Amino acid sequence: xxxxxxxxxxxxxxxxxxxxxxxxxxxxxxxxxxxxxxxxxxxxxxxxxxxxxxxxxxxxxxxxxxxxxxxxxxxxxxxxxxxxxxxxxxxxxxxxxxxxxxxxxxxxxxxxxxxxxxxxxxxxxxxxxxxxxxxxxxxxxxxxxxxxxxxxxxxxxxxxxxxxxxxxxxxxxxxxxxxxxxxxxxxxxxxxxxxxxxxxxxxxxxxxxxxxxxxxxxxxxxxxxxxxxxxxxxxxxxxxxxxxxxxxxxxxxxxxxxxxxxxxxxxxxxxxxxxxxxxxxxxxxxxxxxxxxx
Amino acid sequence: xxxxxxxxxxxxxxxxxxxxxxxxxxxxxxxxxxxxxxxxxxxxxxxxxxxxxxxxxxxxxxxxxxxxxxxxxxxxxxxxxxxxxxxxxxxxxxxxxxxxxxxxxxxxxxxxxxxxxxxxxxxxxxxxxxxxxxxxxxxxxxxxxxxxxxxxxxxxxxxxxxxxxxxxxxxxxxxxxxxxxxxxxxxxxxxxxxxxxxxxxxxxxxxxxxxxxxxxxxxxxxxxxxxxxxxxxxxxxxxxxxxxxxxxxxxxxxxxxxxxxxxxxxxxxxxxxxxxxxxxxxxxxxxxxxxxxxxxxxxxxxxxxxxxxxxxxxxxxxxxxxx
Numbered sequence: 001x002x003x004x005x006x007x008x009x010x011x012x013x014x015x016x017x018x019x020x021x022x023x024x025x026x027x028x029x030x031x032x033x034x035x036x037x038x039x040x041x042x043x044x045x046x047x048x049x050x051x052x053x054x055x056x057x058x059x060x061x062x063x064x065x066x067x068x069x070x071x072x073x074x075x076x077x078x079x080x081x082x083x084x085x086x087x088x089x090x091x092x093x094x095x096x097x098x099x100x101x102x103x104x105x106x107x108x109x110x111x112x113x114x115x116x117x118x119x120x121x122x123x124x125x126x127x128x129x130x131x132x133x134x135x136x137x138x139x140x141x142x143x144x145x146x147x148x149x150x151x152x153x154x155x156x157x158x159x160x161x162x163x164x165x166x167x168x169x170x171x172x173x174x175x176x177x178x179x180x181x182x183x184x185x186x187x188x189x190x191x192x193x194x195x196x197x198x199x200x201x202x203x204x205x206x207x208x209x210x211x212x213x214x215x216x217x218x219x220x221x222x223x224x225x226x227x228x229x230x231x232x233x234x235x236x237x238x239x240x241x242x243x244x245x246x247x248x249x250x251x252x253x254x255x256x257x258x259x260x261x262x263x264x265x266x267x268x269x270x271x272x273x274x275x276x277x278x279x280x281x282x283x284x285x286x287x288x289x290x291x292x293x294x
Numbered sequence: 295x296x297x298x299x300x301x302x303x304x305x306x307x308x309x310x311x312x313x314x315x316x317x318x319x320x321x322x323x324x325x326x327x328x329x330x331x332x333x334x335x336x337x338x339x340x341x342x343x344x345x346x347x348x349x350x351x352x353x354x355x356x357x358x359x360x361x362x363x364x365x366x367x368x369x370x371x372x373x374x375x376x377x378x379x380x381x382x383x384x385x386x387x388x389x390x391x392x393x394x395x396x397x398x399x400x401x402x403x404x405x406x407x408x409x410x411x412x413x414x415x416x417x418x419x420x421x422x423x424x425x426x427x428x429x430x431x432x433x434x435x436x437x438x439x440x441x442x443x444x445x446x447x448x449x450x451x452x453x454x455x456x457x458x459x460x461x462x463x464x465x466x467x468x469x470x471x472x473x474x475x476x477x478x479x480x481x482x483x484x485x486x487x488x489x490x491x492x493x494x495x496x497x498x499x500x501x502x503x504x505x506x507x508x509x510x511x512x513x514x515x516x517x518x519x520x521x522x523x524x525x526x527x528x529x530x531x532x533x534x535x536x537x538x539x540x541x542x543x544x545x546x547x548x549x550x551x552x553x554x555x556x557x558x559x560x561x562x563x564x565x566x567x568x569x570x571x572x573x574x575x576x577x578x579x580x581x582x583x584x585x586x587x588x589x590x591x592x593x594x595x596x597x598x599x600x601x602x603x604x605x606x607x608x609x610x611x612x613x614x615x616x617x
Contacts, residue, residue: 035413086586092412093357094589097542100535101581108574226420226531233417268428271421278418279406 002136007259011252013143013212016150019247020205021228023157023240024076024198030174030238031194033092037099038079040225041106042199046072046206047216048114055122061211065149068203075106076199077192085188111218118217121210128211146208153204154244157197161240166193174238223267227254230274236284245285314456321452335450335520337560338459339513344540344552346509349466351538352546352595353475354502355482356408357416361510361537363423366430366529367399368392368511369518373443374436376519385449385519389458392515393508399426400507401500408499423534430526442525443518450519458516462509467549469505478502482547543584544591551593558592 021043028036046068053064083102087095123129124142131140161167169190172180181187209224210216231250235242250270257266277285317334320326326334347361368389375388407418430437437443469475477498480488489495518524544555562580566573 029413033413035416083582083586087589090585090589093351093542093546094585097539098582098585100539101578101585103578104574105578105582108572108578112572112575222531226424229417230421233414237413264432265428268425271424271428274421275407275418275425278410278414282410282414 003259005135005137007255008252009137009139009143010259011255012248013146013251014255015248015251016146017205017209017212017247018224018228018231018251019244020150020153020201020208021224022231022235022243022247023154024202025229026232026235026237026240026243027170027194027198029232031170031191032084032088032095034084034095034099035229036198037096037225038083038102038106039198039202040221040228041103041110042072042076042079042221043202043206043209043225044216044218044221045075045106045110046203047210047220048110048206049203050207050210051119051121051216061128061145065204065207068207069200070203072199072203072206073196076195076202080192080195107218107221114218116218118215121214121216124211142212146212149204149208153201157201157240160197166190170194227267227270230270233284234274234277236287239284239286242284242286310460314452314460317456318452333560333564334452335455335516337557338455339517340537340540340556340560341459341553342462342509342513342516343537344544344556345463345466345549346506346513347537348541348544348546348549348552349470349478349502349509350506351541352548352552353470353482354478354499355485356499356503357412358419358503358506359416359531359534359538360403360419360421360423360426361506362529362531362533363419363426364396364400364507364510365514365517365533366423366426366524366526367396368514369524369529370430370437370443370514371395371511372515373446373518373524376447376449377443377445380447382449385447388519389512389515392511394511396511396514397504397508400504404500404503404507405496408496408503420531420534423529424531427526427530437526440526442523442528444523446518446522446524448519448522450516455516455520458512462512463549463553466505466509470549474498474501479547539581542591543581545593545595546591547595548591548593548597550598551591551596554598555592 021040024039024042025036028034028039049068049071050064053059053067054061059067079102083098084095087098128141128145131138133139159167161170169180169185170193172183172185173187173190177187180190209220227250228247231246232243233246234250235244235246250273253273254266254270257263257269262269281287317326321331343361343365347358350356350358350361369392371392372385372388375391376385378384403419403422407415407422410418431440433439470478477488477493478501480491480493481495481498485495514529540555540559541552543559544551544553563573563577566576569576
């Protein structure tokens with residue numbers, strides 16, 4: 001039972017990170033139907049920004065978090081403006097290859113500047129290094145912070161998407177781009193805004209991973225990126241609640257498989273679950289099946 | 295019509311024999327040294343992979359991101375056979391077994407997942423490839439886990455390389471130009487319309503998938519046999535992406551495009567070796583620039599006939615541009 005509870009705690013931490021990344025994937029997919037492969041590298045950049053802020057500039061956790069989010073937002077918007085915007089009307093596969101190109105560019109560009117070596121985050125001190133014991137289950141402060149930051153960001157996101165004008169515009173564009181444009185919505189600005197929000201969330205996820213797992217490297221984004229995308233598809237791509245639920249389920253599954261002695265198979269299990277859910281419910285857990293019309 | 299076909303056929307074989315002879319000559323006279331031979335093998339493997347993925351993605355319109363998975367199955371099958379019986383016939387047997395195993399896995403994977411469309415299929419095939427990689431990583435007794443298999447005897451030479459490469463390209467070329475191939479193309483153009491016209495869409499999608507998988511298996515077998523050493527991580531997500539890049543760069547639905555792209559990209563990559571530090575960055579920039587300025591790829595969906603060799607004109611086959 002204690003082990004179970006411990007795994008639940010660990011699962012929530014990992015799931016929060018997947019959910020944060022998955023949100024970026026799902027929003028971008030929802031609005032321009034593109035698997036933004038570069039998203040996982042924005043997350044990696046977030047981790048590096050956090051690293052340099054904490055290590056070289058001695059900034060605290062919160063300022064570093066904000067800094068990572070700001071830098072990632074800029075990177076995300078730049079990627080969209082430079083690489084994706086010219087391809088707005090190209091075939092989807094061309095856009096996908098571009099996304100892959102941008103992803104490789106960010107990975108190896110970062111590698112060029114910071115070298116391929118694994119770096120470790122500075123050890124957490126004071127408040128951040130605390131941990132509690134509930135019964136026999138250990139909860140570290142970092143896990144609490146991950147969960148708290150994730151929940152705050154998700155609430156904020158829900159607020160933006162549901163209550164603000166720009167959120168309304170996002171929803172409109174994702175439903176029908178042409179109709180939205182006819183209604184006077186600035187589609188380009190809305191798409192850029194979507195990239196900005198998604199990238200900010202990825203940046204937050206990056207620094208949280210750095211704090212939690214300590215080690216970072218330029219290719220750290222690939223596998224979590226894939227799994228976060230799996231989480232987005234699992235929950236129903238294009239749906240914000242779907243990405244959150246998917247992230248937590250995928251994270252928890254992975255932790256449980258690893259925790260019960262099958263850590264070598266944890267990736268296989270995640271992908272097997274994905275294939276199963278796609279076969280049973282092709283549009284994801286929360287997605288609605290669209291009937292095809294001629 | 296029959297005569298035309300015949301002359302075309304003669305031209306094609308002549309071009310093939312010529313290609314074979316010229317490169318054989320270059321190898322025998324040692325103009326193509328060891329390093330260039332490595333590039334040559336890489337080019338041929340990439341041609342097989344790209345052409346077979348083009349059948350699935352370019353012609354049938356089924357977006358697969360798991361081609362490296364089939365390649366790894368072929369590589370391991372052939373490596374295991376050849377490591378046990380180190381003779382040339384067993385190598386040939388190994389290649390056929392590689393194709394067969396990959397085809398069987400392709401069938402088992404394709405039958406359920408090909409109901410999915412577009413990006414969902416892509417992500418399912420990607421997942422499948424990751425699972426295959428994971429299984430190979432964990433089957434310690436058979437595949438030696440993460441350390442991989444090494445010391446695989448090298449049986450592949452230019453003759454066998456040429457036979458398998460040309461064989462694959464011809465197989466797929468003929469398939470695409472057959473009535474089955476037309477059925478596949480009709481699925482790409484409009485699946486519902488194809489179904490309404492009586493095309494058994496599931497059947498043809500699975501057939502294309504199986505042929506593609508088998509060819510990828512052959513490519514894997516060649517890889518294992520030439521490069522001595524295989525390891526599950528060699529056939530990861532990035533390998534699948536590499537193959538897809540070749541196909542899209544050459545043009546979806548153009549076999550000659552895939553061949554040209556495989557050659558061009560291998561040459562670019564060889565040239566970029568000189569800048570090893572920023573090689574991948576340059577490659578990435580190139581990719582983005584090409585996609586922005588020529589999103590339909592080098593050839594679009596047009597073909598250059600194999601028999602052109604100096605004679606242009608009349609040999610382009612027009613097909614409607616894909617939307």
